[in-house]
Amino acid sequence: MSITAVELKHAYRLLNHGPVVLVSAAHAGKQNIMAAAWNMPLDFDPAKIAVVIDKNTYTRGLIEAAGTFAINVPCMQQSKVVMQVGSSSGKEARFAESDKMAAYQLPTFASTKIEAPLLAGCVAWLECRSLQGEIENQQKHDLFIGEVVAAYADSRVFSNGRWHFEGHDQLRTLHYIAGGAFFATGDSVSITP
Amino acid sequence: MSITAVELKHAYRLLNHGPVVLVSAAHAGKQNIMAAAWNMPLDFDPAKIAVVIDKNTYTRGLIEAAGTFAINVPCMQQSKVVMQVGSSSGKEARFAESDKMAAYQLPTFASTKIEAPLLAGCVAWLECRSLQGEIENQQKHDLFIGEVVAAYADSRVFSNGRWHFEGHDQLRTLHYIAGGAFFATGDSVSITP
Numbered sequence: 001m002s003i004t005a006v007e008l009k010h011a012y013r014l015l016n017h018g019p020v021v022l023v024s025a026a027h028a029g030k031q032n033i034m035a036a037a038w039n040m041p042l043d044f045d046p047a048k049i050a051v052v053i054d055k056n057t058y059t060r061g062l063i064e065a066a067g068t069f070a071i072n073v074p075c076m077q078q079s080k081v082v083m084q085v086g087s088s089s090g091k092e093a094r095f096a097e098s099d100k101m102a103a104y105q106l107p108t109f110a111s112t113k114i115e116a117p118l119l120a121g122c123v124a125w126l127e128c129r130s131l132q133g134e135i136e137n138q139q140k141h142d143l144f145i146g147e148v149v150a151a152y153a154d155s156r157v158f159s160n161g162r163w164h165f166e167g168h169d170q171l172r173t174l175h176y177i178a179g180g181a182f183f184a185t186g187d188s189v190s191i192t193p
Numbered sequence: 194m195s196i197t198a199v200e201l202k203h204a205y206r207l208l209n210h211g212p213v214v215l216v217s218a219a220h221a222g223k224q225n226i227m228a229a230a231w232n233m234p235l236d237f238d239p240a241k242i243a244v245v246i247d248k249n250t251y252t253r254g255l256i257e258a259a260g261t262f263a264i265n266v267p268c269m270q271q272s273k274v275v276m277q278v279g280s281s282s283g284k285e286a287r288f289a290e291s292d293k294m295a296a297y298q299l300p301t302f303a304s305t306k307i308e309a310p311l312l313a314g315c316v317a318w319l320e321c322r323s324l325q326g327e328i329e330n331q332q333k334h335d336l337f338i339g340e341v342v343a344a345y346a347d348s349r350v351f352s353n354g355r356w357h358f359e360g361h362d363q364l365r366t367l368h369y370i371a372g373g374a375f376f377a378t379g380d381s382v383s384i385t386p
Contacts, residue, residue: 016230017368017376018211037209040233042245042334050243050336052235076382083384137330141235141338143243163370175210175368175378177356183210185368186379189269191276 006124006151010161012041014073014124014151015049017163017185019173022072022085022122023051024108025062026115033100033119034059035086037176039071047148049126054142058090063130064138068114069146073124075157076184077170081106081121083180113149123171124153199317199344203354205234207266207317207344208242210356210378212366215265215278215315216244217301218255219308226293226312227252228279230369232264240341242319247335251283256323257331261307262339266317268350269377270363274299274314276373306342316364317346 006014015021018040024033038052049071053060063069074082084104088095094103101108101117108117114127128146137143157163157171165172165185175183199207208214211233217226231245242264246253256262267275277297281288287296294301294310301310304320311318321339330336350356350364358365358378368376 013371017370018213018230018233020211037211038233038235040211040231040243040245042231042336048334050233050334052233079382079384141241141243143235145334161371162374163376172379174382177210178206178354180384181355182382182384183356184379184382186365186377189272189367189375189377191272191373191375 002155003152004155004159006153006158007161008047008148008151009045011047011126011148011151012044013161014126014153014158015039015041017173018175019073019185020082020176020182022074022082022119023053023059023069024072024116024119025059025066025069026117027062027066030062031099031101031117032059032062032090033085033106035082042145048131049128049146049148051144051146052142053144063144066115067130068116069128069130070111070114070116070118071126071128072119072122073173074119075123075171075173078121079174079182082174123157123173126151195348196345197348197352199346199351200354201240201341201344202238204240204319204341204344205237206354207319207346207351208232208234210366211368212266212378213275213369213375215267215275215312216246216252216262217265217309217312218252218259218262219310220255220259223255224292224294224310225252225255225283226278226299227283228275235338241324242321242339242341244337244339245335246337256337259308260323261309262321262323263304263307263309263311264319264321265312265315266366267312268316268364268366271314272367272375275367316350316366319344
């Protein structure tokens with residue numbers, strides 16, 4: 001595996017095709033990770049993204065306290081992890097002593113510019129600072145806007161600003177539907193107008 | 194082809210997997226359609242969606258004037274149309290006399306609750322009213338929030354709240370990357386935690 005930095009001007013391309021993501025955050029010794037299908041790029045430069053984080057999630061409190069969060073883009077080989085993370089809440093009693101990362105033995109590594117841990121085995125990561133002055137969007141729409149301050153990708157499937165999954169089916173990203181059903185990112189289609 | 198109504202509580206599932214969409218709008222005898230990769234569901238009930246509409250687009254003026262817009266979900270068989278619509282602006286002189294729909298001979302049919310025309314050949318359609326009180330999001334982030342007031346899908350690939358593309362490769366939805374490159378929605382993956 002080789003994790004390489006992604007130019008911030010290309011960070012939107014990590015989410016442009018609409019994959020499900022895992023949002024991680026940490027604050028004051030606590031950390032958590034949750035699934036979020038509702039995410040999208042919001043701007044190119046400075047790179048911004050939008051993600052919906054429900055009020056009931058444990059991760060939300062950590063994001064509000066830390067002012068930062070990470071977007072982890074999981075892949076096929078992590079499909080079980082995506083369901084584990086997405087179908088459990090960090091608020092459950094079973095995670096009181098050992099958090100989700102520990103309980104599910106999820107390997108993480110450190111962010112470079114924020115506190116949130118990054119999930120190993122993903123194919124892309126965006127470190128984000130929660131945009132100031134967006135309290136109304138957070139309260140009214142559960143909408144969090146992040147400025148991307150660092151971005152990384154697994155160069156086996158993303159390099160020079162492009163995804164290339166051919167030959168790496170287990171590293172294809174996932175698109176969530178509902179009830180444990182996903183689509184894998186499919187064939188490349190190149191179109192000339 | 195059989196277009197059937199989608200329950201509004203399931204409307205989010207039309208966008209949940211992150212497809213590129215075409216946004217159409219109409220006002221006072223003018224109409225237009227544009228591509229938008231940056232879209233996502235925002236709420237279940239009432240069903241809301243969010244989409245980024247740049248200030249430079251012709252469609253934006255129509256949306257602001259009409260207060261409504263339609264999300265059309267295109268598919269593989271329309272890939273050329275997606276590029277035509279996405280790489281041209283309704284503001285171009287060539288569309289002064291005949292709009293994009295006429296110039297590209299795009300077949301449309303009428304919405305049921307709003308003014309915007311719907312593009313035939315797509316696999317899903319969401320008729321939206323632009324949410325009131327969101328001027329700041331529109332101005333600051335080019336972010337439009339729509340309440341879904343009607344939703345339809347091609348029942349060959351979406352029924353009972355689920356996509357089922359098997360056997361209909363030309364009706365698979367598209368995920369945009371950049372520069373004319375897309376992914377088709379791929380294989381189904383079902384996961385039990």
